[in-house]
Amino acid sequence: MIEIGFLGTGGAMSTPERDNTSFLFGEEQNIILVDCPGSAVQKILRLGWKPQDLGAIVITHVHPDHIYGLPAVFHSLMLQEGLIHVYGSEATVGFCIQLLDLFGLRQSKFKTKAEFHAVRPGQDFSIADRTDVTALQAMHHPSSLAFHFHFRAGVHFLYSGDTPAAASPIKLAGHLDYLGHDCSSPSRFFEEYPVLSSMHTNSLELGRMAEEAGVKTLIPCHFFGEVEFSLTEIEEEIRRHYTGRLIIPRDLERYPL
Numbered sequence: 001m002i003e004i005g006f007l008g009t010g011g012a013m014s015t016p017e018r019d020n021t022s023f024l025f026g027e028e029q030n031i032i033l034v035d036c037p038g039s040a041v042q043k044i045l046r047l048g049w050k051p052q053d054l055g056a057i058v059i060t061h062v063h064p065d066h067i068y069g070l071p072a073v074f075h076s077l078m079l080q081e082g083l084i085h086v087y088g089s090e091a092t093v094g095f096c097i098q099l100l101d102l103f104g105l106r107q108s109k110f111k112t113k114a115e116f117h118a119v120r121p122g123q124d125f126s127i128a129d130r131t132d133v134t135a136l137q138a139m140h141h142p143s144s145l146a147f148h149f150h151f152r153a154g155v156h157f158l159y160s161g162d163t164p165a166a167a168s169p170i171k172l173a174g175h176l177d178y179l180g181h182d183c184s185s186p187s188r189f190f191e192e193y194p195v196l197s198s199m200h201t202n203s204l205e206l207g208r209m210a211e212e213a214g215v216k217t218l219i220p221c222h223f224f225g226e227v228e229f230s231l232t233e234i235e236e237e238i239r240r241h242y243t244g245r246l247i248i249p250r251d252l253e254r255y256p257l
Contacts, residue, residue: 002027005047005254012065013225020065021222033057035066041076052080056127059088060161061144062095074105077112090118091143139167148173165205170213183220186233207238217245
């Protein structure tokens, strides 16, 4: 059985309830981590998985809240024999290499090794010969990619990363059992600050897009910490259009897929 566990569900600014968005897919002794902000190893443990089972890290882009915890993962596992495959765009992979080298974490004395894989929009690749993935263009930062995970159990899961509604990768993905998507705030904040629409998606837009795409289960995430709103407001806006299954996750929760 495949499960998803949320290390964090918030935006760039953490709150007492929500840390930066990151999650993992866990299947038997295999973990795929998506984005890597702080305290990843401790959160993996709190979710009930073993950090030494981490086999791959997929990075959507190089903004700090998605990548700053990467050196800590390799430093924490330095005495464990292991290999972690790191996937991202060419710009992301180049940045990850520089980040690890800044701390000397690819030296031979560190037992957990990193193997880097640069992927481009439209490229298919496989993780551990058990999960097929398609990289998709995401219009948030020059390094950005979204990822469509095709699990061998037949589950299709698209994660958008941070992305504006007008350029959402939903339109490129096709059939989706699950959609994890940027849902930064209710629409009223986007009306007050129109520039947000060039970088992120609000809950009203997300519900409309998910319904039009026929998404079976919608998982909104990346909730802003800089403004005040309730999850009830998020849910009400999504439900104006979306009629499928809705999971509004909290930090350190896990769900079967």
